[in-house]
Amino acid sequence: MVTIVDVARHAGVAPSTVSYVLTGKRPVSADTRMRVGESIRLLGYQPHAGARALAGSRTNVLALVLPLREGVHLPVVMRFASSVVTTAREHDMDVLLVTANEGAAGLRRVAGTARVDGFLVMDVELDDERVPVLRELGRPAVLLGHPAVSNGLTCVDLDFEAAGARCVDHLVELGHRTIGFLGAPGAVYARNTGFAQRTLAGFSAAAMRRGVASTALPAERHRDAVRAVVGTLLRELARMTALVVHNEAVLGLVVECLRAEGRRVPEDVAVVAICPDELAEQLRLTSVRLPADVLGRRAVELLMAKLNGQQPPALTLLPPKLFSRTG
Amino acid sequence: MVTIVDVARHAGVAPSTVSYVLTGKRPVSADTRMRVGESIRLLGYQPHAGARALAGSRTNVLALVLPLREGVHLPVVMRFASSVVTTAREHDMDVLLVTANEGAAGLRRVAGTARVDGFLVMDVELDDERVPVLRELGRPAVLLGHPAVSNGLTCVDLDFEAAGARCVDHLVELGHRTIGFLGAPGAVYARNTGFAQRTLAGFSAAAMRRGVASTALPAERHRDAVRAVVGTLLRELARMTALVVHNEAVLGLVVECLRAEGRRVPEDVAVVAICPDELAEQLRLTSVRLPADVLGRRAVELLMAKLNGQQPPALTLLPPKLFSRTG
DNA sequence: AACCTCGTTCGAAGCGCTTCGATTCAATTC
DNA sequence: GAATTGAATCGAAGCGCTTCGAACGAGGTT
Numbered sequence A, B: 001m002v003t004i005v006d007v008a009r010h011a012g013v014a015p016s017t018v019s020y021v022l023t024g025k026r027p028v029s030a031d032t033r034m035r036v037g038e039s040i041r042l043l044g045y046q047p048h049a050g051a052r053a054l055a056g057s058r059t060n061v062l063a064l065v066l067p068l069r070e071g072v073h074l075p076v077v078m079r080f081a082s083s084v085v086t087t088a089r090e091h092d093m094d095v096l097l098v099t100a101n102e103g104a105a106g107l108r109r110v111a112g113t114a115r116v117d118g119f120l121v122m123d124v125e126l127d128d129e130r131v132p133v134l135r136e137l138g139r140p141a142v143l144l145g146h147p148a149v150s151n152g153l154t155c156v157d158l159d160f161e162a163a164g165a166r167c168v169d170h171l172v173e174l175g176h177r178t179i180g181f182l183g184a185p186g187a188v189y190a191r192n193t194g195f196a197q198r199t200l201a202g203f204s205a206a207a208m209r210r211g212v213a214s215t216a217l218p219a220e221r222h223r224d225a226v227r228a229v230v231g232t233l234l235r236e237l238a239r240m241t242a243l244v245v246h247n248e249a250v251l252g253l254v255v256e257c258l259r260a261e262g263r264r265v266p267e268d269v270a271v272v273a274i275c276p277d278e279l280a281e282q283l284r285l286t287s288v289r290l291p292a293d294v295l296g297r298r299a300v301e302l303l304m305a306k307l308n309g310q311q312p313p314a315l316t317l318l319p320p321k322l323f324s325r326t327g
Numbered sequence C: 001a002a003c004c005t006c007g008t009t010c011g012a013a014g015c016g017c018t019t020c021g022a023t024t025c026a027a028t029t030c
Numbered sequence D: 001g002a003a004t005t006g007a008a009t010c011g012a013a014g015c016g017c018t019t020c021g022a023a024c025g026a027g028g029t030t
Helices: A005-012 A013-021 A030-043 A047-056 A073-090 A100-112 A130-135 A158-174 A186-190 A195-210 A223-237 A251-260 A277-283 A293-307 B005-011 B016-023 B032-042 B049-056 B074-089 B100-112 B130-137 B161-175 B186-191 B195-210 B222-236 B249-259 B275-282 B292-307
Strands: A063-066 A093-097 A118-121 A141-144 A154-158 A178-183 A213-218 A242-245 A272-273 A286-289 A315-318 A321-323 B061-064 B094-100 B118-121 B141-146 B156-160 B178-183 B214-220 B242-245 B270-274 B285-291 B315-318 B321-323
Touching: A005 A013, A005 A030, A047 B049, A063 A073, A063 A100, A073 A093, A073 A293, A073 B074, A073 B094, A073 B100, A073 B156, A093 A100, A093 B074, A093 B249, A100 A130, A118 A293, A130 A141, A141 A272, A141 A293, A158 A178, A158 A195, A158 A242, A158 A272, A158 A286, A178 A223, A186 A195, A186 A213, A195 A213, A213 A223, A223 B270, A242 A251, A251 A272, A272 A277, A277 A286, A286 B321, A315 B214, B005 B016, B016 B032, B016 B321, B032 B156, B049 B118, B061 B074, B061 B100, B074 B094, B094 B100, B100 B130, B118 B130, B118 B292, B141 B292, B156 B161, B156 B178, B156 B292, B161 B195, B161 B242, B161 B270, B161 B285, B161 B321, B178 B195, B178 B222, B186 B195, B186 B214, B195 B214, B195 B315, B214 B222, B222 B249, B242 B249, B249 B270, B249 B275, B270 B275, B275 B285, B292 B315
Parallel strands: A063 A093, A063 A118, A118 A141, A141 A154, A154 A315, A178 A213, A178 A242, A242 A272, A272 A286, B061 B094, B061 B118, B118 B141, B141 B156, B156 B315, B178 B214, B178 B242, B242 B270, B270 B285
Antiparallel strands: A093 B094, A286 A321, B285 B321
16 A cells, blocks of 8 residues: 555655645645655555544545435435535545434434534435434534524525426416416425425415416325316316426326316416426426436535535525426 | 543543454453443444544445436436445445446545445446456455456346246246247347346247247337337237337337237236336336345345455346236 | 463554644845 | 745654554463
8 A cells, every 4th residue: 555655755755745735735835746746646646534534534525314215206316316426526525325214323423433524414304303413413514405493504405485486487478377286285284394385385476476366285195186186176276277286296197187187288288397307207297397416516515615614505595497398 | 522542441441442342353351341331332432433444444334336327227226225225234334425427436546545345336337447447456346237257256136037037937827828028229239238138048048948939029219119119029929918028218118009009918918027116017017126125235245245254156146026917 | 389371451553644833944134 | 144034844743543462360280
């Protein structure tokens, strides 16, 4: 193994000088910087990560905490992870993969053993047990899917409120005057899960502002329930020509039911979905996508800012992008 | 921060003794072992990973190299990753996530900086540039999707040959006597990509053994091509009552085309797919699944064996499991 | 009673790096 | 020409752990 001492000897300088060349923490003359750089190249020197972590108390590793349980949309998680790793590497960081099912103990472990410099936690819920632990650990952290109480923490998320509004605006521009909304199961709204409400709020406000007639209903997962709620909507909102769906689990069923009721999609009822892109792609629906890649990149950038002592805003909301697939 | 010295002082022993309690590398009397354990609990001691790595030249971290590019089936990758992390944790290991697009340089980097003890590399191709590098690095590694030349390396994969055979056996048991096979695009067979051939070989051999009539054709990705090849198959193999499909990209299209030709699926033509489970689930087809979770677990176990100085077999093939969804 | 043995425990030396005073030497000032 | 500065470099200490030879006692042997 090539150590910093070998490099120093080869370049005819002290080990500390090599270190300063590498870290840039003290000025080094252009001449020696070059000589040292050359020796590093020649010897193929790579600093020992453990030694660095021990001496410098900095690991250059981020923990990425992912929900790997069933029920989350795996491709989105994967895309997010991919984007995180790529962006982390641009900042010369590596990524340690931690699963959410280790829970708060997992965070304690990787922080306590000094394995990572900071945390990226995906799929944070309201009253998540990990939030207080993250505060207690005091390491920089960025949360995705923001919990209500975010004081001191940094959160990133899609701007669901804007997403709800964006759907309305899009449809109004296409000439629709009566718009339905199918949301998550009722229980989700009951337990105040943030993103569901925010979408609905954005939708309602925009409908109000635009002066369009609208009705919003929750949609349960089961087939019959979907059929029923679609029926209700068509009855209640008789002149409905457009529908916003914020419920990826039943999206396919909704379209199916509409067609079963004799409505062509999108000719009779224009459907706009708020869901992962590939699902909308598959069903050929206009959609507001969840930008997993941008989310990942931004999350890493915020975390890096915190690691560098900056204080990024507590909440970053990404503007929604609507993809029209009516053509 | 609580160090090993603090624990030692608290328990009234030497630091080395604490170390031996922790690692079990030398016998410690039951009495002191207990006292030390108690002190560790009380003080909440967690060993510093960097210090450990430096002194012990062992990181307790595995590198997981994943293909995060488009075109791979993301849910499968995710499930595999999940299983790897879970199993690794059972062996007290953490997992560093590395993307395949860092290529061989990524392997060099994490090995050279002593960040990891070993490698888990998914989606290895024939003539993969990483294979020679892994040899050169000399760290334990387990590959998934085995390259032809596997000398000195350890590989795990689904037993595609058995999978091909299993489909035939299943169909023969159901009474089918004439079975078609639709495989990957022709180019895949041309470039000798291992798993595609092996499936076909297993299929053909089983058909021969069972004395059933069969024809195998490659399927290109495009809609028209699929329609054409399904037509050809129906013409050539006039009495075909069953079809094995090993091409997840066109699976849906194949079923669609069969129905367009007036064949009911599965009544007139029983279709068995070799593909990720959720795809078959969605299309309600009997399938041989790619057991990502078992694969991940086994891969980690093999890697741990190598880290412990054992020499596991060069190639482990997992027996295929067929899920019948005809009911 | 002196001598081994063997199971336990101790002490000290490193692992490869960062960091912080101290030192050097050339350039500047009086 | 002596004194002062400041940029560049050096040397040594120390980060928290593992590991190895040595030391220690209690038990058994001759």
